[in-house]
Amino acid sequence: MSECRKDNLAHFAVTIISKDRPGIVADTTEVLFRLGCNLEDSSCTMLGGDFAMILIVSHEKPFTKARLAEEFRLLQERTGLNIHVRTLHDDEICPVKEEGELCLISVYGSDQPGIVYRVTRALADRQVNITDLNTRLIGTVEEPVYVLMLEAILPDGMTVDDAERLLDNLKKELNVEIGVRTITPVSF
Amino acid sequence: MPAQKILIYPHPVLKKMCRPVPAIDDEIASLVADLLDTMREGPGSVGVAAPQIGVSLRVCVVDVSASRLGKENNHGQLVMINPEIVARQGAALMREGCMSVPDYTGEVERGTDITVRFLDGSGHLAEVTASGFEAVAIQHEMDHLDGILFLDRIVSLKTGLFRRKNYK
Helix, strand or coil: CCCCCCEEEEEEEEEEEEEEECHHHHHHHHHHHHCEEEEEEEEEEEEEEEEEEHHHHEECCCHHHHHCCCCHHHHHHHHCCEEEEEEEHHHHCCCCCCCCCCCEEEEEEECCCCCCHHHHHHHHHHHCCEEEEEEEEECCCCCCCEEEEEEEEEECCCCHHHHHCCCHHHHHCCCEEEEEECCCEECC | CCCCCCCCCCCHHHHHHCCCCCCCEEEEHHHHHHHHHHHHHHCCCCCEEEHHHCCCEEEEEEEECCCCCCCCCCCCEEEEEEEEEEEEEEEEEEEEEECEEEEEEEEEEEECCCEEEEECCCEEEEEEEEEEEHHHHHHHHHHHHCCCCCHHHHHEHHHHHHHHHHCC
């Protein structure tokens, strides 16, 4: 939505991480639906044996966090789902619009401590903003391989080649493969 | 004619099957002019289909020659009336967006090499074999003629490298 500022709405961040089973999303959104909440944004996925949900929820004012938390407490009693609610401030509601190139950065190699930290610190130091990230341990017990995939917006003026060069030292130091490619969406 | 306003989903014309053009007359010539003007006007636009400006006819225009991804490999400005894909090969994913579905993008699979047959702006039968970005643009615009949006073709929630099926 181009207009994200809605002064009549109270916003909340809701997080749920629970042992995976069918029905977690339905159980949670049933409560939201009944309360008349809007599901404004969400990202949900399996993590290990858990299902993790991150939701941005809104409701017309007046509406309190206590009301939402109480409903979720009752849900927890019924279903065991553990739900956390946080009130969002006005300056957290609108997505940050960035104009730079969107890249996918892939990092993989023998598992070792510090892969995620070293890569993301190098990016942060150059103002590269991560928009999405996931990691997984693959390979065999004898030869575990760590895979890190992230999407990031390069700051104005930084090219894909610049980003690749920026990570070149780490590539040698950690002995991992690092690739940077543009995934800036094409618009028709 | 000036550039037309791009219609945005849920405008119903975007989900309708478009009618074939029966004959190339002044009305069609004017539609083509409108489509080209609209494409030129849209920032970075590489194609427009008739339903996007509210006309449910099988006409679209594509021109990727000024785009970063298409400038090396293209047929310039294409006016396509009653286009049909007669051959399609290969498949590749690209993250697409659409002027009619603002603020959303998704991974769509498209043929990498296509041959498309159509009537050009002057009514002559033409055939073009396109590849790469131009082929993707043609397929995206032609989908509009069947009431298909890229949302109908999204194949992956994310990069596709992390499909859960492979996760044991």
